[in-house]
Amino acid sequence: MKTSPLAAIVALCLTSGSMMANPEVASDTRFIDNGKIKIGVDLTSGGSIFWLSELPEDRNLLNHADRGRFIQQSYYGKSDGSLWVKKPWRWNPVQGGDYKGKPAKVLESKVENDELYVRSVPVNWAGGQDLEDCRMQQWIRLEGPMVKIRYRFVYRGDIQHPAVHQELPAVFIDYALPDLVYYDGAEPWTGKPFKKDQPGWPNESRKTTENWAGFVGPDGRGVGVFFPGTDRITTYRHPGPPGPKGGGCSYFAPIRTMAIEPGTDFSYQIHLTIGSAEEMRARFAKVREADEAAKK
Secondary structure (H helix, E strand, O other): OOOOOOOHHHHHHOOOOOOOOOOOOOOOEEEEEOOOEEEEEEOOOOOEEEEEEEOOOOOOOEOOOOOOOOEEEEOOOOEEEEEEOOEEEEOOEEOOEOOOOOEOEEEEEEEEOOEEEEEEEOEEOOOOOEOOOEEEEEEEEEEOOEEEEEEEEEEOOOOOOOEEEEEEEEEEEEOOOOEEEEOOOOOOOOOOOOEEEOOOOOOEEEEOOOOEEEEEOOOOEEEEEEOOOOOEEEEEEEOOOOOOOOOOEEEEEEEEEEEOOOOOEEEEEEEEEEEEHHHHHHHHHHHHHHHHHHHO
């Protein structure tokens, strides 16, 4: 954010409050796979993505310890008097639900023509209200070893929110994948060496001039995300046990400064893949080349 950069983003990696009164995270799920890669959404959490695995190993590389930890949409606006535990918070539509564990509502979900579609009502992260003046949509399609995702956020409210950093999207990965990989140089897509480091806690910033980043494990393999049009991420590693439901997580989010205002209808697209950093980069380069060719 302009006045307090990235402060809001820290919230989604923390679990505060009991979830006992609400459905267990990922108790109602839907999957698609193509024999190479498998992805799953949690219909108890607004259809947020909780599972990503490479087949046939089928090991989930994402973290879904609470309603905030998924690959999911999350937006920020003005202070609204809500409290995250005891901390003053702001308007924050989250696809999965709120910090106390309240689940977001799925209005529609279907698999059609090899595409998984979800339409949902987000929840205000700290306030806990169903934000009926907002809608989130998500289209997921498998393309070989990659997942193509299109997101849409529609705001029908009448409040003008300030321009702040938005997560496009939030990405929560297993803590067992500790090394962040990305390229931050001045010669993108020329084969120059990429960076590999381990973020700390709390948020740190990285340039991503090739518009991709990922977390990899000791074997050099992990999850990568290609996010065209966004050249910076916020990232951290929250210490704790590894595993899909572990208390630790490896996190990043592509960030872009944007105001949510009356009539906002915002869409964007990302690609996910599992592999080495070299494989991620090569696959994303092909997507970029295809997109550039389509514009001509």
